[in-house]
Amino acid sequence: MLEAIGLSPQDEEVYDALVRRTQATVAEIVADCHLPATAARRILQSLLDLGLATRSTGRPTRYVAVSPDSSLEAILRERERELDGVRAHIRALMDVYRAGTRFAHPGELIEVVSGRDEVNHRWVQMQQDTRAQMRGFDRPPYAAPAQHREPNPVELDLLRRGVRYRVIYESSVLEMPGWLEDVTVGVQHGEQARIHPGLPMKLGISDDRLAIIPLMRAGDDVLSASYLIHPSPLLDALIALFEALWERSVPVRLNGELxxxxxxxxxxxxxxxxxxxxxxxxxxxxxxxxxxxxxxxxxxxxxxxxxxxxxxxxxxxxxxxxxx
The missing domain is CATH 1.10.10.10 (Winged helix-like DNA-binding domain superfamily/Winged helix DNA-binding domain)
Incomplete structure (x- = not known):
């Protein structure tokens, strides 16, 4: 179970024995886990290094288990920080890779994602990978059964973390019952919303590195395909289009701020x-x-x-x- 945070099955067995006793000598661990004394000492030292145990100063030396909720959580947080660093490195490598292949392999600049589950997964993943801001066009049609925009839980979570959301809504959403209540939730959490007639498409842009264009026609009841646009002149054009329409759109103020x-x-x-x-x-x-x-x-x-x-x-x- 604890292999995910770097403990081997033998390490975990010794840790479990130490937790059950709350404190133990090397001899007690040897007896409980049927290990050679040298192996028991090595593993107990590893638990000390990880912050999962402490050592008494008396004789014989006793090893004391640190409360699992604090010690294991600390290791988890450290692993998460390491994984975030790996993800950032992957993104940096991909930027370098795409810059080198932008003109050599133009087919890789536009990725077609198919299947409802995969489309939803990539949309959520793109938002979660955003570090500074999400920009988007929001317009009908919407997938059944909701038929209108509902609060986006991923957006609300990222707004709380300080990610900026700027969204332009097609003016036809004003005809949809419940739209005002839905967008008010986002605005109250920090979303910047504007309205513009005649948006050409649905669109999401994550920072300046990735865009998604959902493929959905009037009458469709499910979103089953999207284009992913990687760094390229096309992505630059979509960003420029968003910024131009943003300047010409009407701000949505629904929280009494004026x-x-x-x-x-x-x-x-x-x-x-x-x-x-x-x-x-x-x-x-x-x-x-x-x-x-x-x-x-x-x-x-x-x-x-x-x-x-x-x-x-x-x-x-x-x-x-x-x-x-």
Missing amino acids: ASEQELSPDEERLLTLLAAGAADRSAARALGWSERTVQRHLTKLMRRLGAQTRFQVAMEATRRGWI
């Missing part, structure tokens, strides 16, 4: 964001869980407050004031 400063209510802030993204009354009502009449009532109040005559003027004046 409410006190601008004397906006959280509801008004949400409505302004949706209006600036081009949402019709029906779409805004569905996203906010209101009736269309409630949307129109709030819109009328905003128009009076801003001195605007049209919805377009409301969005323009709110933008000028820095409200959206």
